[in-house]
Amino acid sequence: MKRRDFLKVCLAGGAAATFGGACGTARAGGSFEGYPDGMGVLVDTTRCIGCRSCEAACNKEQKMPEPKKPFDDMSVFNQPRRTDETALTVVNRYEVKESSRGQMYRKQQCNHCNEPACLTSCFVNAYTKTREGAVIYNGDICVGCRNCMIACPFNIPGYSYSSAFNPLVKKCIFCYDTRLKYGKPPACVDICPQEALTFGHRKDLIKTAHERIRETPDRYYDHVYGEKEVGGTGWLYISSVSPDQLAMDTSLGNEPIISNVKEFLGTVPMVLSIWPALFSGIHLLATRNKDHHDNDTSTHTPGQEDGTP
Amino acid sequence: MKSLISLGIKTVDSHEKEPGRPWTLTEKLLLGLTPQQYLLQAVRNPFNWFLAVVFAIGIPILLGRFVFGLSWVTHSSNDYPWGMFLGFGLFAMVPLSSSGFQMGTACEVFGRHDLEPLERIGLLNGLLGYFFAVVYLLADLGQPWRLPYPMVVSFGPAAVLFLVAWHVSTYLSVQVAEVSTSFFEWIGFPAGKRAVRKITLGLTVAGIILSTLHQGALGALFTYAPGKVHPLWYSSSFQWLHFFVSSLPGGLCMVIAVSTIASRTMTWRCDERFRQNLDRLTVSIAKGAAMGLATYLTIKLIGIAHDNEWAYLATGWGAWFLLEIGAGVILPLGLFAYGIRNQKLPVIRFAAFTTIFGVVLNRVNTAMITFNWKLPYREIPHWREAVICLTIFCIYLVVYRFILYRLPILYQWRSQEEPALAHAPARETQHTMPAEPIAVPAYRSRLVPETEKA
Structure with missing residues (x-):
């Protein structure tokens, strides 16, 4: 050469x-622990009665299509459901062994992670974690690789496969455009008749959650799900039973996915x-x-080829 | 084609049909046949009838996917966002295409010019594999027309997929340049060929870098889903190494497989140099593949030991894992050892096909079969999804064959203007002398200096 x-x-x-x-x-x-003034929601599953009004409010606020079964149809609880292109939040019913009530409900939606896996896996930066704590999505640049759906540890993002020309990821955006930006709580929190959902600063909500557990230890299992899981999430859950009984994955660890x-x-x-x-x-x-073919072979004479030592 | 040649038809292998009368482009495209002869040989080939059936069913479905959307051809699963298009098309085609950088490295960087008769087929296999992996990707993307977005519109540099996108597109251009020398010979543009030859070393080294990283990156994509990929197929520390190292035997075995198929089905196109060297080079490449497999097996076991996942081996998933390793890694490794030692070429060729099966199974396992192992149900792809996969694969075969029939891949272009090529046979006879060929790109760095001393 x-x-x-x-x-x-x-x-x-x-x-x-x-x-x-x-x-x-x-x-x-280094790992990011969330914006200091990030908002969140504390979900107290001991208060949830499975009325599905949060689902209805979300549907209306986000202008989603009319569901196949109306929101007062409780037969949907017979099958566990997940969020998809038609529902950004779903409530599921769980048969719980140790609880006296036997049945419990849990609302699920995007948990708005501090260090979201969807955001870090996106190669066009379609996701943004806003100062208010919401994880929002820009459909104008999304290519549709669906890596975010692979990455999300909570299996939340849905994809509008049915659209041929503008399929997009559908997930809860904390009502960012219409409410959170103006300091208002999301539609689901507003409508909840049981006050099962509490909106506030994430820092304060963690304190509230621990206070509730301390004040009535009989009522709660001592764990705030989302305080530490995958680096912390904006939405936090407390419950009377261990998280795994409400189908919350306890094997995720406390490190953000990007680690x-x-x-x-x-x-x-x-x-x-x-x-x-x-x-x-x-x-x-x-x-x-040796000859090494860096240059065009025609520059060599045959004799120089392979002048092996 | 064989029978046509026996009738005295002359195939295109140089610029001039007869002294002073160059081939026209049409003649080159028709392989030197008249249109009637060309159609006749196409109709007589039974494989073309199989292709016709596949395309008759598959092409409308493929077009339908872009008109009616993904929900028409897949189960629209939110739990399994990546189906066969990526699980098979992207994740399996890319490792099988590592042949390009390995053969390039062996010939151009390590100076193993004796491997040259198979260099071009290695490069072409790489280029087409990548190209069709991208075609599969286009079928899968929700909005394929936005594919250039990560390059020009919006950047997500923290994402592994960003790296994959950039590297695969850069590497595709590198491979186009590498294969273009054959095209320039065929079309008759020696200046272009000389220009590319000048930057060959740079291209090859760029190929090694880009390949190392994006082969690994495809594995690293799954480290975003630690809870979803089964622990036996998952390793936070070694995932990228598993994918990279298994791509090495995968790519080399593709060279063996493709050259085997080509030497059987298009004998007329292979020249003396290719035919005479094929068996010897197959053994050389098999040695490389065997070393790659041995390394892969080792780091696979290290991966299990590192995360202490031995207990999973006793489960049903473990049995499936052992089957993958047994049939896809240990079996070909044993066959290679036996075949190389006893110079049994059929055994070596069978082992190469087994290795390819093993690599494909590993990718499909990671991306689809064991993915979401905690979920109670498994996703069985929609039949239309399978048909599209087969259709794209058949298009790949057609393009592959089209190029092999024409460009000087399996044969050397006879050229008057470049005397350098004329002495090529002399070079070979000299090169057959070293009786112990070594062919392990990954390890050659260690081995080459030793043999050079000898």
């Missing part, structure tokens, strides 16, 4: 390394910076005293 070519390779490698390094620093930020990915992301700048020099070096060693 000519020295000039070697320099060219090194230069290209250096440029690549700079680019990779820039990405690397952007990625290597699992950081080991790989750390190797990226290394590969970008080391490989060019390594492989150019190997090339120099491997082709020492």
Whole structure:
């Protein structure tokens, strides 16, 4: 290899390394614990009676299509449901062994994580965690790779597969555009007749939750789900039974999802910076005293080909 | 085609049909046949009838997907957002296409010019594999017309997929450049070929970097779903290594598989150099693949040990995992060892196909079969989804065959203007001398200096 070519390779490698390094620093930020004034909602499942009025309010506020079964039809509880393109929040019923009530309800929607997996997995940055604590979505740039749905540890985002020309991710946005931005609680909280949902600053809600548990320890299982799970979520749950009995995943750990990915992301700048020099070096060693085809073969005479040592 | 050649038809393998009379482009496209002869050989090939049936059913469904939306061809699952298009199309096609960078590296960086008869097919296999992985992706994306968005409209640099998008698109252009030399020879544009040859080393090294990272990145995509991928297929620390390392034997075995199929089904297109070297090079490449498999098996076991997942082996998922490792890794490894030692080429070729099966099974397992293992139900893809997968795969085969029939991939272009190529046979005879070929891209760095000393 000519020295000039070697320099060219090194230069290209250096440029690549700079680019990779820039990405690397952007990625290597420490874990983010949420905006100080981020809002949240405390869900007290001991108060929920499964009236589904939150579902109805959400449907109206977000201008969703009319559901197949009306919101006063309680037969929907016979099957566990998940959020999808037609429902940004659903209430499910759970048969609980130890509770005296036997049946409990839990509303689910986007939990508005402090460090959302959907946001960190999105390659066009369609998601934003706002100062108010909402995780919102920009449908104008979404490509539809659905990586966010793979990444979400709570299986929340739905996709409007039925749309051929403008399919989008559908998930709860904390009523950001119509309410949260103006300091108002989301529609579901507003309508709840049981005050099962409490809107407030996330910091305060954590205190409230622990106070309720301390004041009436018989009523609650001592855990605030969402305080620490996957780096903390904006929506918090307290309950009379352990979270797993209400189908809340207890195996998620307290690290944000992106922590699992950081080991790989750390190797990226290394590969970008080391490989060019390594492989150019190997090339120099491997082709020492040999023809190496760097230039067009026509520049060599046949005799020079394969001048093996 | 065979029978036509026996009738004295001359195939296109140089610029001039006869001295002073160059082939026209139409003649080149028709392989030097008259239109009637061309149609006749196409109709006589039974495989074309199979393709016709697939396309008759598949193409309308493929078009329908873009008119009626994804819900028409898939089960619109929110729990399994990635179905067969990605699980098979993207995640399996990409590792099987690592042949491009490996053959390029072996020939251009490590100076293993004896592998050159298979270099171009390795590069082409890489290019087409990536290209069709992107085609599968386009079928899967909700809004495929927005595919360039991560490049030009909005950046999400913290996302692994961002890296995949950039690297796959950059690498596609690198591969187009690498394969373009064959095209320039065929079309008759030697200046273009010389220009590309000058930057070959740079392209090849760029190929190694981009391949290492995005093969790994495809694995790292699943580290976003630690609770969803079954622990036996998941490893936060090693996921990217598992995907990268398994892509090495996957790509090499594709070279063996494709060259085997080509040498059987288009013998007329393979020249002497290809035919005479095929068996020897197959053994060389098999050695590389065997070392890759051995490494893969080791780090797979390290992955289990690292997260202490041995207990899962006793479950039903564990049995499935052991089947994947047994049939897709250990079996071909044993076959390779036996085949290489005893120079049994059928055994080696069978092992190569088994390896490919193993790599595909691993990707489909990670992306679909064991995904959401905690959920009570498993998603069975819609039949239309399967038909589209088959259709795109058949388009891939057609394009592959179209190029192999024409471009100088399996044969060398005979060219008067470039005397350098004329002495190529002499180079080979010299090169057959080293009796112990070594062919392990990943390990060659260690091995090459030793053999150079010898």
